[in-house]
Amino acid sequence: MWTLAWRNVWRRRSRSLVTVGVVGSVVFFTLVFFAFTEATKTGMFQVLTEESGHLLITSATAKEARDFDATLIREAAAVEAAIARELPGALVARALDVPALVSGETRSRGVRLTGIEHDAALRERFQERHLVSGRLPAPESLDEIALGAALARALRVELGDLVYVFAPGTEGWGAAAYVLVGLLQFPQSSADVQAAVLSLVGAQELAAPGAASRFEIHLPAGREALVEARVKDAKDRLATAFGDSVSVEDWREASPDLAALLDLMDPVMTIFAAFLFILAGLFVVNTVYLGLVERIREFGVIIAVGADRWRVMRMVLSESLVLVLTGTAFGLAFAGALVAGLSGGFSIPGMEEIMEEFGLPAVLYPSVTAGQVVTTMAFAVGVALLAALWPAWKAGRLQPVEAMRHVA
Amino acid sequence: MKPLLRAVRLSKVYTEGGVSTHALNEVDLEVAPAEFTAIAGPSGSGKSTLLHLLGCLDRPTSGETWLGDRRTDRLDPAASARLRLFEIGFVFQAYNLIPVLTALENAAFVLELRGVPRRERLAKAMEALEALGIAHLADRKPNQLSGGQQQRVAVARALAAAPRVVLADEPTANLDSQTGRSLIEHMKRLNAERGVTFVFSTHDPRLLEHVTRIVRLEDGRVVDDERRPAA
Numbered sequence: 001m002w003t004l005a006w007r008n009v010w011r012r013r014s015r016s017l018v019t020v021g022v023v024g025s026v027v028f029f030t031l032v033f034f035a036f037t038e039a040t041k042t043g044m045f046q047v048l049t050e051e052s053g054h055l056l057i058t059s060a061t062a063k064e065a066r067d068f069d070a071t072l073i074r075e076a077a078a079v080e081a082a083i084a085r086e087l088p089g090a091l092v093a094r095a096l097d098v099p100a101l102v103s104g105e106t107r108s109r110g111v112r113l114t115g116i117e118h119d120a121a122l123r124e125r126f127q128e129r130h131l132v133s134g135r136l137p138a139p140e141s142l143d144e145i146a147l148g149a150a151l152a153r154a155l156r157v158e159l160g161d162l163v164y165v166f167a168p169g170t171e172g173w174g175a176a177a178y179v180l181v182g183l184l185q186f187p188q189s190s191a192d193v194q195a196a197v198l199s200l201v202g203a204q205e206l207a208a209p210g211a212a213s214r215f216e217i218h219l220p221a222g223r224e225a226l227v228e229a230r231v232k233d234a235k236d237r238l239a240t241a242f243g244d245s246v247s248v249e250d251w252r253e254a255s256p257d258l259a260a261l262l263d264l265m266d267p268v269m270t271i272f273a274a275f276l277f278i279l280a281g282l283f284v285v286n287t288v289y290l291g292l293v294e295r296i297r298e299f300g301v302i303i304a305v306g307a308d309r310w311r312v313m314r315m316v317l318s319e320s321l322v323l324v325l326t327g328t329a330f331g332l333a334f335a336g337a338l339v340a341g342l343s344g345g346f347s348i349p350g351m352e353e354i355m356e357e358f359g360l361p362a363v364l365y366p367s368v369t370a371g372q373v374v375t376t377m378a379f380a381v382g383v384a385l386l387a388a389l390w391p392a393w394k395a396g397r398l399q400p401v402e403a404m405r406h407v408a
Numbered sequence: 409m410k411p412l413l414r415a416v417r418l419s420k421v422y423t424e425g426g427v428s429t430h431a432l433n434e435v436d437l438e439v440a441p442a443e444f445t446a447i448a449g450p451s452g453s454g455k456s457t458l459l460h461l462l463g464c465l466d467r468p469t470s471g472e473t474w475l476g477d478r479r480t481d482r483l484d485p486a487a488s489a490r491l492r493l494f495e496i497g498f499v500f501q502a503y504n505l506i507p508v509l510t511a512l513e514n515a516a517f518v519l520e521l522r523g524v525p526r527r528e529r530l531a532k533a534m535e536a537l538e539a540l541g542i543a544h545l546a547d548r549k550p551n552q553l554s555g556g557q558q559q560r561v562a563v564a565r566a567l568a569a570a571p572r573v574v575l576a577d578e579p580t581a582n583l584d585s586q587t588g589r590s591l592i593e594h595m596k597r598l599n600a601e602r603g604v605t606f607v608f609s610t611h612d613p614r615l616l617e618h619v620t621r622i623v624r625l626e627d628g629r630v631v632d633d634e635r636r637p638a639a
Binding site: 004007008011156218297298302304305306307309311337399400401404 | 447466492518
């Protein structure tokens with residue numbers, strides 16, 4: 001039956017080639033879109049977790065806080081010790097966020113002042129990513145500050161100038177002067193104009209001695225599924241260790257909008273692929289139906305010599321499958337070659353800034369999961385069978401005598 | 409001897425656009441095993457209709473058809489198909505070979521429908537082609553064969569499956585005289601040597617010379633039933 005189906009498909013070579021081409025193109029583009037979606041998801045996940053960590057520890061009352069005090073984790077040292085005990089090897093960034101007024105000689109701005117202390121590897125990464133000139137405040141300094149480049153321009157201050165910080169209603173000094181030692185840049189322009197960074201001890205002295213607002217925990221990198229498993233395990237352990245005194249959130253809970261966006265990508269792509277396959281299905285219906293119409297007499301003879309209705313239907317369905325699976329094979333091969341070629345990473349010259357703005361890394365790594373390949377092939381087989389159902393039904397209903405008399 | 413094929417008061421009426429045509433009118437017929445029988449008559453006499461009804465390709469308006477002990481006029485489509493597949497061989501006027509299959513594959517087609525394993529069905533098909541003197545054309549496609557050769561492949565297709573009866577509808581109509589004669593001689597030899605029952609519909613005098621029985625139809629009725637000694 002398959003030999004007959006293959007030969008019948010190629011009786012009308014040009015028509016079948018067009019259909020094979022359409023199916024192959026749909027399979028190709030579906031897999032390529034899946035691959036780039038996967039690259040985007042992985043890239044966004046990577047950027048987010050590199051910036052903000054896999055887990056976020058905040059005060060249990062931080063989300064509903066109306067004042068600065070409610071955002072604080074008072075026993076920062078105890079929390080730090082528990083993290084080190086439960087998650088040895090994890091990298092930690094400790095931060096104290098203080099609403100403040102920052103002023104140059106002539107201008108001032110309201111900012112979100114951050115006192116931050118990174119583990120060494122994280123500090124290096126932060127520096128590489130965001131420092132555009134000068135240096136970061138030294139970890140133990142009490143009088144050094146770095147500002148977003150746009151903020152520095154707005155305050156009309158340069159490296160070496162004095163910057164004055166006012167943090168009223170807080171528990172530390174409440175006000176201090178700092179030397180501008182570094183300029184920072186962030187992908188989001190809104191961050192650039194609000195960023196002011198001190199050392200953690202500097203911020204604690206200014207606003208809340210011994211306290212912190214948050215701990216960002218960075219787990220070792222790896223395959224997404226493995227990382228997700230580690231994140232869950234780490235979260236469970238920390239939640240048990242801390243009880244209700246602090247809130248432990250994974251990256252999904254800390255960035256729900258981004259998590260929702262990432263979760264939506266696969267279903268949206270799948271629906272888009274389904275539409276593409278429906279369009280391809282129209283070509284398949286056309287080819288299979290025309291093949292039937294041109295061979296009504298032949299089908300009449302096949303029924304006359306003893307093929308029953310189901311056999312005839314299977315013949316039509318097998319022709320459709322041959323057509324679609326041929327196209328699918330080509331689509332898989334070309335898409336596989338392209339994705340394999342790009343899987344080592346690619347970047348789009350001139351687009352780095354835009355990609356950063358959207359939370360994407362400069363280099364993307366396309367890949368396709370087994371599930372996506374299976375989904376694509378399932379769509380292809382589904383299209384082949386659905387598209388051939390009606391022509392197959394018509395063929396099965398042919399009356400042999402009338403069919404053999406048919407004039408094309 | 410029990411008849412192999414039987415028609416009992418068989419009638420077929422076609423109605424199209426409100427106009428009824430009586431293609432067959434209470435035809436009675438019995439065909440014994442190993443007969444070499446022609447159903448003759450002018451165009452429109454009902455020859456092909458009778459053959460189609462005997463071969464379960466169509467249903468009569470009234471009357472009965474029998475194959476051996478089995479009544480066949482009221483079978484459902486699946487049962488009819490099964491009967492045609494296993495019991496009845498067909499040869500059509502227009503050869504009706506499958507263009508993408510070779511002569512050998514065409515000859516093996518009915519066996520393939522039956523589910524016979526590949527090696528076995530090709531061997532039987534080759535045997536049938538040899539019996540018809542065209543084994544050397546086994547690898548050719550129909551468009552590479554002459555009309556006579558194609559018709560012999562069609563006969564081989566019918567014979568390879570070893571049916572109880574071969575029904576041939578105007579098998580020599582599209583053949584020249586020499587080719588037609590050659591085909592008839594092959595079929596006659598198979599009838600004589602293997603006892604294959606042949607029933608033809610024809611108005612070809614060449615074919616009528618060789619048959620042992622001629623049933624003549626006119627306006628859907630049997631007007632003559634002549635038996636002859638073997639030629």
